[in-house]
Amino acid sequence: SFFVWFFLQRGTLGQDVFDSVCCTLEVLENEYFGLQYVGQDGDYLWVDVTKALDKQIKVKKDQFARLEFRVKFYVRNPSQLQDEYTRYLFSLQIKKDILKRR
Secondary structure (H helix, E strand, O other): OOOOOOOOOOOOEHHHHHHHHHHHHOOOOHHHEEEEEEOOOOOEEEOOOOOEHHHHOOOOOOOOOOOEEEEOOOOOOHHHOOOHHHHHHHHHHHHHHHHHOO
């Protein structure tokens, strides 16, 4: 795991953050991925890319929001994925989910 820090302005759309993360990670097949965060009640929630992040994620003034880049849509057959890096990210996610029993 590694972290990427983004400083955002109020009203920044989820899509803008998602695009920045995909660009930073050099993900080409981004339609299979999403950003996830832990809500106030401890549930894992997906960022709605059409809405501003500050309307979705509630953090205190001096805190940071933590978003995870995760596989959102799995394919039945990983060979359907065109990009080798995408297949690699899928395998990492599956391994992590098995280890964490998600």
